[in-house]
Amino acid sequence: MGTVLLCSAVIEQGLLFGLRMQYNRVNVFIVYVGVIYLELLRLIEGIRTPFLDAVIGMVTSLGEEAAGVALFCAILWCIDKRVAYGIGVAFFLSGLTVQGMKVCFRIDRPWVIDPTLRPVPSALGHATGYSFPSGHAQSAAALFGSLGVQIKQKPIRAACFLIAILVAFSRLYLGVHTPIDVVVSLLISFLFAVLAVKAIVSDVVGKKRESFIFIAMMLYVAMVAAIAALLYSGGKIERDYVADCLKATGAGVGFAFGMYIERTYIDFPVKAKSLPWQIIKFAFGFVGILAIKEGLKMAIGTGLVADMARYFLMLAWITVLFPLIIKRLPAFRNCSVSV
Numbered sequence: 008m009g010t011v012l013l014c015s016a017v018i019e020q021g022l023l024f025g026l027r028m029q030y031n032r033v034n035v036f037i038v039y040v041g042v043i044y045l046e047l048l049r050l051i052e053g054i055r056t057p058f059l060d061a062v063i064g065m066v067t068s069l070g071e072e073a074a075g076v077a078l079f080c081a082i083l084w085c086i087d088k089r090v091a092y093g094i095g096v097a098f099f100l101s102g103l104t105v106q107g108m109k110v111c112f113r114i115d116r117p118w119v120i121d122p123t124l125r126p127v128p129s130a131l132g133h134a135t136g137y138s139f140p141s142g143h144a145q146s147a148a149a150l151f152g153s154l155g156v157q158i159k160q161k162p163i164r165a166a167c168f169l170i171a172i173l174v175a176f177s178r179l180y181l182g183v184h185t186p187i188d189v190v191v192s193l194l195i196s197f198l199f200a201v202l203a204v205k206a207i208v209s210d211v212v213g214k215k216r217e218s219f220i221f222i223a224m225m226l227y228v229a230m231v232a233a234i235a236a237l238l239y240s241g242g243k244i245e246r247d248y249v250a251d252c253l254k255a256t257g258a259g260v261g262f263a264f265g266m267y268i269e270r271t272y273i274d275f276p277v278k279a280k281s282l283p284w285q286i287i288k289f290a291f292g293f294v295g296i297l298a299i300k301e302g303l304k305m306a307i308g309t310g311l312v313a314d315m316a317r318y319f320l321m322l323a324w325i326t327v328l329f330p331l332i333i334k335r336l337p338a339f340r341n342c343s344v345s346v
Contacts, residue, residue, distance in 0.1 A: 044186045045121050051180055052125060059180070060127050067177035069170060070143030071133060075150050076296065080325055082154075084292055084333065085277055085285045090157050092266055096203035097153035098146065099259045100227065101196040105145045106255045107231040108191075110244050114139035117185055126182035134183035136251055140192040141184045147174035148196030156204045171196075217267050224263035232256040250314055257315035258322050265326020275330035292329045296321055 068074060075098065083091035116138045118124045126134065133143070148171040155167030175189040207220055235252035238244045269275065279285045299321050307313040 045117055045124065047186060048117055048124055048179060048182055052182065055127065055180070060129065063177045063180045064127070064129055066173050067130065067133075067143055067181060069151075070145075070147035070174040070177075072146075075146050076325075077293065078150055078154075080292060080296070081289055083277075083325065084288055084329070085279070088269075088277060090154065092270070093157055093200075093204045093207075094150055094153045095262050095266065096207050096224075097196065097200040098149040099255075099262050100203070100224070101145050101149045101192075101199040102142075102255050103227060103231045103259055104195055104199070105140045105142055105192060106252045107234055108140055109137040109142075110235055110238050110248055110252060112139050113137050113244065114188075117182060124182055127180075130181035130183050134181075136248055138184055139188045140195065141175070141178050141188040142192070143178055144171075144175040144184070144189040144192035145196050147171045148193045149200060152193075152197050153200035153203055156200050214271050217271050221263050221267040224259065228256050228259040228263065231259075246311070250311055253311050253315040254318045257318035261319040261322025262326060265322055268327050269330055273327065273330050273334060275334040288333065292325070295324050295329060299324055 079091055079094055079098070082094065114137055116126075116134065118126050136142070151167040151171045155164045155171075158164045158167065171193065175193055178184040178189050179186060231252060235244070235249045235256075239246070239249040279288055300317060303313070303317045303320065307316065
C-alpha cells in the first residue's frame with residue numbers, strides 16, 4: 008500500500024512538473040510573438056489623428072459590456088429568442104475561456120512590455136487587467152459573429168463579421184493589445200459561435216437536453232472559478248484580476264440557469280402590440296438591469312462575492328424575472344405584430 012501511494016505521489020508530481028514546464032514554454036512563446044508584433048503597433052501609432060482616435064473609440068465601444076447587454080436583450084425580448092440564446096452561449100463560454108486564459112498566462116499590456124509605446128489615453132479606462140487574450144475582441148466576435156452565423160441575409164451577415172474584425176483592429180489602433188491577443192480571441196469566439204448555433208441551441212426544447220446543456224455550462228463555469236480561486240489563494244494574481252473572473256462566472260451561472268428555466272418552463276412571447284410597445288418593453292427591462300447593477304452596489308457593496316451576486320442577478324432578471332413580467336402583461340402577449 009505504501010509503495011502504491013509513493014508511486015502515485017511521484018507520478019502526480021511528475022505530471023505537475025510537466026504541466027508547469029509546458030505552461031512556461033507556451034507563455035514564453037506568447038511573449039516572444041507579442042514582442043515581434045509590437046513593431047506593428049509602433050507603425051500604427053504613426054497614422055493616429057484626433058479624428059481617427061474618436062472614430063476608433065466609438066468602434067471599440069461595440070466590444071464593451073453595455074453594447075453587448077443591449078444587443079442581447081433587444082434580440083431576446085423583442086426579436087428571436089433562439090438567436091439570442093445562440094449569442095448568449097457563445098458569449099459566455101468564450102468570455103469564460105478568455106478570462107481563464109488571462110489569469111493563467113498573465114501577459115502584460117503592450118506599453119508595460121515596451122514603455123516606448125504610447126496607447127491612446129482615452130482607451131486606458133477600459134484597458135484593465137492582463138493583455139492576452141483581448142476581452143473586447145472576444146465580446147464583439149461572440150456577439151456579432153454568432154449573430155452573423157445565424158442570419159441568412161448575406162449583406163447583414165457580412166456586416167456582422169466586419170464589425171467583429173473592426174473592433175479587433177480598434178484594439179491594435181488604440182495600442183492596448185497586440186495582434187496575437189486579438190487573433191486568439193477572434194478564433195475562440197468564432198469557434199464557440201459555430202458550436203453554440205450548430206450544436207447547442209436548438210428549436211426543439213426538451214428537459215433532458217436542456218438539463219444536459221445547463222449542467223455542462225455549470226461545470227465549465229466551476230472550472231474557471233476554481234482556477235481563478237486557486238491562483239488568487241496562491242498569490243499568483245491580485246484581487247482585481249480575480250474579480251473579473253468572478254463577475255464572468257456569476258453572469259455565466261445566471262445565464263445558464265435562466266436559459267434552462269425560460270426554455271423549459273416560461274416560454275415568454277417576443278411579440279407586442281406595436282413598435283412603440285416593443286421600445287417600452289426594452290426600456291423597462293434595461294432600467295431593471297441598471298437598477299440591479301448600480302443599486303445593489305449601495306446595498307451589498309463591491310466585494311468579490313457581492314460582484315458575482317450582482318452579475319448573477321442581472322442575468323436572472325434578463326432571462327427569468329423580466330420574461331415572467333412580459334408573459335403577464337397583456338400589451339406584451341397574444342399579439343400579431345413582431346419587430
